Amino acid sequence: MGLAVKFSVLVAVKTLGLGYMAATAIAVEAVLLHNFAWHLRWTWRDRSASLTVRQILLRLVRFHLATGLVAMIVNLAVMRLLVEGPGVHYFAANVIATAFAGLANFLLNEFLIFVAPGRSASSRT
Numbered sequence: 687m688g689l690a691v692k693f694s695v696l697v698a699v700k701t702l703g704l705g706y707m708a709a710t711a712i713a714v715e716a717v718l719l720h721n722f723a724w725h726l727r728w729t730w731r732d733r734s735a736s737l738t739v740r741q742i743l744l745r746l747v748r749f750h751l752a753t754g755l756v757a758m759i760v761n762l763a764v765m766r767l768l769v770e771g772p773g774v775h776y777f778a779a780n781v782i783a784t785a786f787a788g789l790a791n792f793l794l795n796e797f798l799i800f801v802a803p804g805r806s807a808s809s810r811t
Contacts, residue, residue: 687724689784692717696780706769706776707762713780714761718754722746730800749799753791760787 696713700706726734726742737745764783768774774782 688717688721691720692784693777693780697777700776706765706779709776710761710765710780710783711758714757715754718750718757722749725749725795725800730795733800733802736803745799749795752794752798756790756794757787760790 692713695716696709699709699712704712722745726745734742734745761780761783764786765776765779768779768782769776
């Protein structure tokens with residue numbers, strides 16, 4: 687579902703006339719918010735069920751600082767390299783960027799953001 691959100695927002699924003707880099711940044715932010723909500727309620731629901739609003743907001747901040755930052759940097763870097771270099775179409779370049787960012791972000795979520803209750807991120811290493 688995250689891919690559908692990201693690619694839909696990307697195409698919609700690009701169609702409105704924004705450049706591929708701005709469209710990519712907006713699409714990445716949209717999918718970050720979408721994915722956080724789904725991770726909270728589905729992927730790591732066992733680790734999120736009893737959280738307070740404050741704890742959820744802190745996770746959202748950590749999620750943006752970790753996976754959000756990685757997603758934004760990887761997506762924008764790969765987009766620039768592929769579109770400006772060999773001239774890959776912005777949509778195809780975005781698919782490739784998504785694959786690179788996806789693995790890194792899953793690992794950050796597993797070991798930093800959605801840590802099991804009673805375990806700190808540092809105790810998992």
